[in-house]
Amino acid sequence: MIARLSRVLVGLVVAMVVSGAALVAQAQREPIKIGLLNAMTGPLAVNGTEINEGIRLYWEDEMGSQVRKLVESDRVHLILGPVSSAVAVAIRDYVHERTIPTIITQATANNLTAEKASPSIFRSAMSSYQQEAAGGWYVAAKLGHKRIAVVALDYVAGHEQADGFIKAFRESGGQSVEKVLMPLGAMDVAPYITRIQDKASQVDAVVGILWGPSAPQWVKAWNEYGLKGKLPLLTLGETVNETYLRSVGDAALGVVSWLSYSPVLDTAENKRFVQAFNKKFRKDPVYNNHLGYLAARAGGEATKAVNANVEDKARFLAALRKVSFEAPGGSFRFDEKQNAVIPTYIRRVDKVGGKLQNTVLDVVQDVDQFWKPPKP
Numbered sequence: 001m002i003a004r005l006s007r008v009l010v011g012l013v014v015a016m017v018v019s020g021a022a023l024v025a026q027a028q029r030e031p032i033k034i035g036l037l038n039a040m041t042g043p044l045a046v047n048g049t050e051i052n053e054g055i056r057l058y059w060e061d062e063m064g065s066q067v068r069k070l071v072e073s074d075r076v077h078l079i080l081g082p083v084s085s086a087v088a089v090a091i092r093d094y095v096h097e098r099t100i101p102t103i104i105t106q107a108t109a110n111n112l113t114a115e116k117a118s119p120s121i122f123r124s125a126m127s128s129y130q131q132e133a134a135g136g137w138y139v140a141a142k143l144g145h146k147r148i149a150v151v152a153l154d155y156v157a158g159h160e161q162a163d164g165f166i167k168a169f170r171e172s173g174g175q176s177v178e179k180v181l182m183p184l185g186a187m188d189v190a191p192y193i194t195r196i197q198d199k200a201s202q203v204d205a206v207v208g209i210l211w212g213p214s215a216p217q218w219v220k221a222w223n224e225y226g227l228k229g230k231l232p233l234l235t236l237g238e239t240v241n242e243t244y245l246r247s248v249g250d251a252a253l254g255v256v257s258w259l260s261y262s263p264v265l266d267t268a269e270n271k272r273f274v275q276a277f278n279k280k281f282r283k284d285p286v287y288n289n290h291l292g293y294l295a296a297r298a299g300g301e302a303t304k305a306v307n308a309n310v311e312d313k314a315r316f317l318a319a320l321r322k323v324s325f326e327a328p329g330g331s332f333r334f335d336e337k338q339n340a341v342i343p344t345y346i347r348r349v350d351k352v353g354g355k356l357q358n359t360v361l362d363v364v365q366d367v368d369q370f371w372k373p374p375k376p
Helices: 002-011 021-028 045-062 085-097 128-142 156-171 190-202 214-224 242-252 268-281 287-305 313-321
Strands: 013-017 032-036 066-068 078-080 102-104 121-123 147-153 176-182 205-209 233-236 256-259 324-327 330-334 340-352 355-367
Touching (some): 032 045, 045 268, 078 287, 085 121, 085 156, 102 287, 128 156, 128 205, 128 256, 128 340, 128 355, 147 156, 147 190, 156 176, 156 205, 176 190, 190 214, 242 340, 256 355, 268 287, 287 313, 287 330
Parallel strands (some): 032 078, 078 102, 102 121, 147 176, 147 205, 205 233
Antiparallel strands (some): 013 032, 256 340, 324 330, 330 340, 340 355
C-alpha cells in the first residue's frame, strides 16, 4: 500500500521556484516542491480543477513563482490536496509516518482532524460536520423548519455531512428527518426526486447536500417535477455554486444555501481576489477556487515566516500552526487540531443585472469543527 501511494504522490507533483524579497534565501537552496493531489477526472473533476486554479493564482501571481515539471518528485516539501475523503483517509498514515507537511484542500472526513489528527496534516477547508452544523442550526432555529427531507450522496463524506446537518438541526429544534441517499456522480436523479414527491405532504422543506454532476441535475429536476414553489429547497452551497448556476439558470432562483464563501462578498480583500482571479482566468472565482487559494496561501504564509527554509520541517510545521490572515472569505486560522476556523455564510440565489449570484443574507462567525449550536 505504501509503495502504491508513493507512486501516486510522485505522479502528481508540481515544482514551485519561489522568488521575491521575502524569499531571497531560497535562491541558494533547491526549489520548493509542492505536490498537488486534487482530482482531475471522475465526479470530483470540477472541484479539483477549480481548486488548482486557486492554487495557481496564489503561487504564480502573488508569490511570483514559476511552474515547471519536477524531475525528482519524491522529495516534496508540501502536499496540497486531496479533494476526495476516501483518498485523504487512504494516504493519511503514509504522510503521517513520513512527516510530510500536508494541507487538505477539500476532503471533509471528520476523523482527519479529530481522532486521526496528525502533527503534519492540516485542513484549510471544513470538516463534514463543520460544513453542515451552521446550516442545520440556521434551518431549524432561524428559518423555523421542523420536518425536513435530506438528500445526500451515498459515500463517506456524504454520510458524514448529512449526519452533521441532522445532528445540528435536531439540537436546534428540528423534529423529523427523512433521509434519501444517491450515488456520487449520479446523473439520473428521477428515482430520488420521486421519493421526495411521495413525502411532500409530510415535510415543510427539503435539504440538498449535493455536489458534482448530481447537483445541477437535482436543481433542474426540482423545477421540472413541479416542486419549485411548493416546498423550499435549501442546500449546501456547493449544490448551487456559480459553475452550476450557468447551466441550471432560473430554476435555482430563491434557493437558500450555506457555505464559507460567495464571490459577491462586499469586502476589500474579496474584491481584490475577484479582480485578480478574473484577470488571470477571464472568469469570476467560485467556492472551489477559493479553497485552492486558502490552501496555497496558508502554505505561502508559513513559507515566508521561515524565510523559505521549508527543509526544516519542525519549524515549517510550527509556522503553519500559527498562520492567520484575512482571506477573501473572511478571517482564517487553524484550530488546535489544525483544521480551519472560518465563517459560514447564508446565501440566496438572486438575479442581479441579468446574472445569477449567491447573495449573502447572514453569517455565522468562527465556525470550527467542534462548533455547537447556540441554545434556544
